[in-house]
Amino acid sequence: MAHRQTPIDDTYFAGERAGSFTVVGSPVARSDARGHVTGRTEFFEDVRPAGLLHLKMHRSARHHARLVTVDTAAARAVPGVVAVLTHQDIPNNLYTPLKLIGVTPDDEPVLAVDKVRYLGEPIVAVVAETEAAALAGAAAVTVDYDDLPAVFDVEEALAEGAPLVNEYQGNNYFTYEGHHCRRVRFGDVDKAFAAADHVFEWRYQSSPIEQAPVETTGCVVVPQPDGRLRIHSDTQACFFTLDNTALILESEFNKLRIVGGTVGGGFGGKVDVVVEPVACVAAMVTHRPVKFVYGRYEEMQVSSPRAAERIYLKDGVSADGRILARQVRAYIDAGAYSRHTPYGTTKAAAHFPGPYAIPNVSIDCHCVFTNRTPSSAMRGFGVTIGDFALESQMDRIARALDLDPLRLRLINAYRDGDMKAHRKLAEGTALVEVIQKAADLVGHDLPEPYRSMSSTDRKGR
Amino acid sequence: MARLFGRGYAAVNYPTGMNLGGDPSQALIHATTTGTFVISLSSVDLGQGLKTVVAQCAAETLGLPIENILVDTADTDTGPHCMGTFASRGTHRIGNAVIMAATEARAVLLDVAAEELEVDAADLETDGTGYVKLKGSEQRKIHITDLAMAAHFTHGRTISGRGVYMKDKSEVVPETGEMDPDSCQAHACTVAEVEVDDETGIVEVLAMYSVYEVGRALNPAMATQQVEGGAWMGISHALFETTEPYYPVRDHGPRDFTEYLMPGAGDIPVQHSVLLERPAATGPFGAKGIGEMTANSPIPAIANAIFDACGVRLEHMPFTPERVLRGIDELHAG
Numbered sequence: 001m002a003h004r005q006t007p008i009d010d011t012y013f014a015g016e017r018a019g020s021f022t023v024v025g026s027p028v029a030r031s032d033a034r035g036h037v038t039g040r041t042e043f044f045e046d047v048r049p050a051g052l053l054h055l056k057m058h059r060s061a062r063h064h065a066r067l068v069t070v071d072t073a074a075a076r077a078v079p080g081v082v083a084v085l086t087h088q089d090i091p092n093n094l095y096t097p098l099k100l101i102g103v104t105p106d107d108e109p110v111l112a113v114d115k116v117r118y119l120g121e122p123i124v125a126v127v128a129e130t131e132a133a134a135l136a137g138a139a140a141v142t143v144d145y146d147d148l149p150a151v152f153d154v155e156e157a158l159a160e161g162a163p164l165v166n167e168y169q170g171n172n173y174f175t176y177e178g179h180h181c182r183r184v185r186f187g188d189v190d191k192a193f194a195a196a197d198h199v200f201e202w203r204y205q206s207s208p209i210e211q212a213p214v215e216t217t218g219c220v221v222v223p224q225p226d227g228r229l230r231i232h233s234d235t236q237a238c239f240f241t242l243d244n245t246a247l248i249l250e251s252e253f254n255k256l257r258i259v260g261g262t263v264g265g266g267f268g269g270k271v272d273v274v275v276e277p278v279a280c281v282a283a284m285v286t287h288r289p290v291k292f293v294y295g296r297y298e299e300m301q302v303s304s305p306r307a308a309e310r311i312y313l314k315d316g317v318s319a320d321g322r323i324l325a326r327q328v329r330a331y332i333d334a335g336a337y338s339r340h341t342p343y344g345t346t347k348a349a350a351h352f353p354g355p356y357a358i359p360n361v362s363i364d365c366h367c368v369f370t371n372r373t374p375s376s377a378m379r380g381f382g383v384t385i386g387d388f389a390l391e392s393q394m395d396r397i398a399r400a401l402d403l404d405p406l407r408l409r410l411i412n413a414y415r416d417g418d419m420k421a422h423r424k425l426a427e428g429t430a431l432v433e434v435i436q437k438a439a440d441l442v443g444h445d446l447p448e449p450y451r452s453m454s455s456t457d458r459k460g461r
Numbered sequence: 462m463a464r465l466f467g468r469g470y471a472a473v474n475y476p477t478g479m480n481l482g483g484d485p486s487q488a489l490i491h492a493t494t495t496g497t498f499v500i501s502l503s504s505v506d507l508g509q510g511l512k513t514v515v516a517q518c519a520a521e522t523l524g525l526p527i528e529n530i531l532v533d534t535a536d537t538d539t540g541p542h543c544m545g546t547f548a549s550r551g552t553h554r555i556g557n558a559v560i561m562a563a564t565e566a567r568a569v570l571l572d573v574a575a576e577e578l579e580v581d582a583a584d585l586e587t588d589g590t591g592y593v594k595l596k597g598s599e600q601r602k603i604h605i606t607d608l609a610m611a612a613h614f615t616h617g618r619t620i621s622g623r624g625v626y627m628k629d630k631s632e633v634v635p636e637t638g639e640m641d642p643d644s645c646q647a648h649a650c651t652v653a654e655v656e657v658d659d660e661t662g663i664v665e666v667l668a669m670y671s672v673y674e675v676g677r678a679l680n681p682a683m684a685t686q687q688v689e690g691g692a693w694m695g696i697s698h699a700l701f702e703t704t705e706p707y708y709p710v711r712d713h714g715p716r717d718f719t720e721y722l723m724p725g726a727g728d729i730p731v732q733h734s735v736l737l738e739r740p741a742a743t744g745p746f747g748a749k750g751i752g753e754m755t756a757n758s759p760i761p762a763i764a765n766a767i768f769d770a771c772g773v774r775l776e777h778m779p780f781t782p783e784r785v786l787r788g789i790d791e792l793h794a795g
Contacts, residue, residue: 003682004689006673006734013739017677017747022589023520023527024746027682031513031532032506063711101483119711152709177635184638206778207703210721237545238503238537261535266507267694271547296717305704333709346633347479347548350642355474363638372711373704377547379694380753383475384760388778391471391761395768405470405765413472423639428749430648430674430739435472437735438650441670442468455739 003027012433032262043262044232045293047220053082055282055292056134058124058141059302060116063152063371064163065145067114067123074140075126080133083285084141085125087111090281091250094168096338097273100243107168108337108374110248110277115148117165117336118373120302127282127290150371154310154331157370165336165369174334174342174367182349182367186421187360189316192325196316200397203312204389208305208333211378215264217303218293219275221283224257229280233260236270248277249284256280268377272304272339304376307341308333309348311389316360321403323412325360326353330386334367335374340381342367347382350422354390355431356412357461361421406435407450415455429455462660466667467770471761472650475754476643477741479548483630486550487541488558490519490566491621494613496591496606498523498566498620500532503540504555509752510683511551515559517679518745522563523570524587525605549750552679553644556745557626565622570605573612573620577603628743645741647749648674651692651758654730655766657773659789662782664767666696666730669759674737676749681736684751688734691755696730697723698756699763700780 005027010017035041058075072084087093087109094106112123126137149163156162157172165172176182193199219233235241238258246253263270279292294303309332316325330348334341345367352363378384398405413431420426432455439446449460478484489501500519506512516530523529534540543555574593575582578601586596594602603611612618633640652670657663669692678684701722706713715721740747760778768774773788 004685005681006685006688006736008678008681008736008738010738012674012737016740017738019746021521021746022524023517024679025677025681026517028513028517028527028680030510030683031516152711154709176633179635182633182638183636185636186638202776204776205708207708208705209698209702210704212702212718212721212723235545236505236507236547237543238505238535238540239542240545242537256537258537259535261505263505263507266505266546268547271545300704300716300721301714308705308708343479346640347476347642349638350640351476355472355646355648370709372709380475380757383753384698384757385778387471387473387757388760388764391473391758392764392774392776394471395469395761395765396774399768409470409472414474421638422642423637424641426646428645428676428739428741429474430737431472431474431650433737433739434648434650434672434674437672437737438470438472438652438670441672441733441735442652444652 009437041262043215043264044218044220044234047232049222049289052289052291053127053129053286054131054134055125055127055279055290056138057122058126058138060119060121060123062116062145062147063119064148064150065116066148067112068144068146070123071142072124075137078133078137078140080129081126081137082129083127083282085278085281087113090248092248095248097244098340098343100240103342105168107166118371120373125278125282127286152370152372154333154368154370157368165371169369172369174338181364182346184349184361184363184421189325189327189360189362192360193316196324197319198317200317200400201312201314202393202396204392205310206308206385208308208375209378210300210305211267211269213265213267213269216294216296216299217270217275219279220289220291221279222289223283223287228255228257229283230257230259231276233258233276234263234270235260236263236266241273241276244273245276245280249280267379268381269303271377302373304339304374306378306381307344307375309385311386313389313393315393315397317397321401321408321411323356323358326358328352328363330365331368332365333375334369335372336369337374339374339376341375344382348386351383351386353421355414357414357418406439406444406446409435410450410453415458464656464658465770467655467766469653469762469765469769471758471765473754473758474646474648475549476646477553477750478550478628478644479642480628480631483627484544485625485627486543486554486558488555488562488624489541490562491619492609494609496529496609498530500530500559501540502534502543502555503537504543504551505535505546507546509687510680511555513683514552514679515555518556518559519563522560523567524589526589526591529591529605549753552748553744553750554626556748558624560745562622562624566620569618569620573616573618574603574608576616577608577611644743645676645749647676647751647754649754649758651762653759653762653766655763655770657767657770657785659771662786664700664780664785666763668731670733671758672735672737673751674739675751676741676744677738677747678736679746679748684736687752688755689732692732692759693724693729694756695759698779699760703779
């Protein structure tokens with residue numbers, strides 16, 4: 001089979017690449033490629049059991065509001081509507097997905113109870129014989145709102161007097177063992193700033209980003225003759241979904257079975273557990289198979305995106321370009337509920353101050369609640385936006401000091417044996433080598449001693 | 462009015478795994494009487510090729526052809542536990558679990574072969590062709606299909622193995638942030654070349670040069686797909702994508718792919734990539750997780766290239782034509 005193959009430059013780390021292999025390192029054809037390109041791969045939506053019902057959601061039309069009345073009578077009257085579910089139908093309505101690894105508190109309702117905290121929050125689930133009837137039923141639900149002040153900016157959310165987004169959290173930030181942020185402290189940044197030849201401080205910002213899978217988030221739940229539920233899902237984590245769903249259903253774990261493994265694009269968006277629990281309740285109530293799949297609008301605006309981040313980087317730098325101190329203040333926009341953002345925020349704290357040996361570091365990563373769609377996992381969350389900030393910062397420092405951008409990075413690059421800010425010893429480093437090779441690719445002049453630097457020793461430091 | 466050329470650089474690292482909650486994954490493997498080995502998992506292949514690379518890990522460890530390996534995964538009734546596919550952990554965690562399971566199965570396989578061939582198991586070898594043979598001999602050998610039949614019908618043995626990979630949970634020290642969250646670090650350096658149209662604000666990425674240090678490329682063709690696809694996503698993040706174009710203002714959110722734009726074929730630059738391998742001590746055959754990292758270095762490389770081209774420092778992603786033009790206006794006003 002023809003394939004493109006990126007060359008491997010085996011002159012780097014030649015001594016560490018020992019071993020000869022017969023299968024590893026060879027371009028074995030992807031096992032599912034033929035099925036994908038011929039349209040024969042079966043995804044969860046190809047499961048079409050007899051008597052399948054469709055679930056659609058009535059969602060909040062407000063950013064932040066009390067629910068005065070929720071009237072489902074008109075929805076129940078729509079021809080084809082079989083069941084209408086509210087929070088009272090969900091056995092354990094309050095959850096947070098990372099409770100499986102000990103994260104507290106439960107802070108999110110499966111279906112809204114007395115208020116909504118973001119535009120698009122699910123309030124009422126309508127189950128019907130056809131997709132059209134389910135959509136008509138969901139549209140027929142009427143909700144009276146009592147609007148509350150909303151907050152959308154992460155720093156405004158942390159200011160005194162800001163509206164409280166999530167009562168279960170108690171503050172507009174996630175609390176890390178008594179701290180209002182995830183912090184890293186290494187050396188003494190204040191002393192280093194005072195001693196530095198230059199101090200630079202800049203601000204970076206990103207906006208939320210959609211995982212944009214071709215296949216939207218969804219599941220088909222099929223009740224089994226033995227009373228169990230078989231859940232066909234495009235989840236990225238079968239047991240994680242099973243365990244969270246069982247906790248919400250107050251079900252024994254072995255009453256559920258997840259069948260998955262074929263996913264039309266994940267990128268982190270299918271780590272949340274947002275369709276299976278309510279679809280299972282619908283299947284239990286109706287004793288019929290139920291499908292709940294997001295439409296494209298829901299995938300874009302309701303399903304959790306990559307968090308927006310605001311990052312302030314302050315660096316103390318010597319005249320010759322050595323970074324002596326780096327202070328990071330990051331505000332990561334969790335939206336209305338925590339989902340996976342407390343974890344992503346900790347990942348950010350471990351990633352800063354980037355792949356450089358910096359002796360004095362102070363990091364405050366805030367996981368902030370606002371009245372927007374909850375953010376959650378997405379490819380590299382906690383790192384991707386940080387890298388945008390860190391590497392823009394390095395470019396600006398190089399320009400401010402009139403230094404070559406690659407040489408600046410090389411003299412600061414972390415090497416084996418360096419202690420990182422979160423007190424983990426660096427090993428297996430290769431930043432120096434990827435920079436050297438990239439310079440070769442574009443003909444960027446890299447003289448001695450930069451040329452002979454190595455990740456395995458401290459020469460040229 | 463002009464198209465302005467610029468070049469920008471960025472270098473990054475990326476952690477494999479994130480085990481703040483403990484992070485185990487299991488694999489089971491057994492031979493059927495056809496001599497086919499079935500790997501049972503509950504892990505999810507998101508399209509990155511997990512099923513293929515773990516089959517390679519099993520084939521390499523067993524010393525058998527890849528055609529003798531089947532992967533049965535993502536059913537919680539039949540597969541052992543996996544934490545899931547995220548944090549660039551799949552190849553690393555599940556690859557290791559599969560190697561452990563296959564190592565155990567290989568020991569049984571050699572044991573049974575030793576009985577069949579009436580030799581010492583330590584004197585046997587495999588060469589990836591499907592035979593187990595006495596070292597240095599072309600006569601004393603047995604095919605895996607015959608061996609699997611003999612194991613079941615003659616010796617009453619299962620050729621099977623169990624594997625698990627777990628890195629202990631790392632608690633974060635709240636005061637200092639001390640923690641051990643990852644298993645290894647991959648690396649990348651990207652050089653982006655762009656043209657900025659100072660009339661429309663449109664940024665075109667002309668070429669990208671990237672070097673990725675990946676530990677070991679278990680499958681260089683799929684590693685290529687990951688680095689090229691990831692770089693595409695990085696370009697998309699840099700120049701196109703957001704669900705809230707005027708964040709933190711909540712309005713004007715796109716509803717579908719006609720409003721949520723991403724690079725099409727004509728927007729994709731020429732990519733020149735090279736892989737370096739510094740095998741990780743903890744990785745399966747040294748592999749590191751690279752899936753997520755490959756989208757990261759293009760973003761700041763493009764930001765820095767835009768500055769190089771037109772002097773506009775973009776601090777807010779994505780770098781839309783509107784933001785580029787407003788930046789150019791500010792420069793002229795200043």
